[in-house]
Structure formats: C-alpha cells, structure tokens
Amino acid sequence: MVEIVRSSDLVLVGFLQSLLENANIPVLVADNHMSALEGMIGAFPRRILVPEDHAAQACRLIVDAGLEAELRHG
Structure with a gap:
C-alpha cells in the first residue's frame, strides 16, 4: 500500500474515498x-x-477531480 493523500479535512477524505471506490x-x-x-x-x-x-x-x-494539490509527492 502506498500513501497518496494525507489530510485532516473529513469532507475531502470522504470524497476521495468515494471517488476511488467508485473506480x-x-x-x-x-x-x-x-x-x-x-x-x-x-x-x-x-x-x-x-x-x-x-x-x-x-x-x-x-x-482529474481538480485536487492535484492534495497528492503526496515523493
């Protein structure tokens, strides 16, 4: 498993979880x-x-969802 996002924003985490699970x-x-x-x-x-x-x-x-700034790089 690799970490792709780290956030304290519950709404963002929920949205990303749903986005990925739907894919x-x-x-x-x-x-x-x-x-x-x-x-x-x-x-x-x-x-x-x-x-x-x-x-x-x-x-x-x-x-594609416009949330590139949330990605963990490196």
Whole structure:
C-alpha cells in the first residue's frame, strides 16, 4: 500500500474515498481511530492508501477531480 493523500479535512477524505471506490480502486483510510481519540481537532491527519499497482490510476482520478494539490509527492 502506498500513501497518496494525507489530510485532516473529513469532507475531502470522504470524497476521495468515494471517488476511488467508485473506480474499483481498493482504499484504506488509515488513522481514523487515532483521529477519533484526539477529539477530532485535526492534530492527526488521515492517510489515504491504495495498492501500489493502483496508485497511478488513483492519482490520475484525483488530478482529474481538480485536487492535484492534495497528492503526496515523493
């Protein structure tokens, strides 16, 4: 699994998860429980992970959605 997005924005994370799942890309949203423990103040961002063999397609979808700035590079 590779991390493609890290964000504290719950709406963005939900949107990206839905976008990727609708394209049949397996998605794991990591750190959901840690975020709940810290009281939802945004101190611990959630990470969107996809299988390495789906990463390029997932990134293309995110770019096409106009959210290129959210991608983790490097």
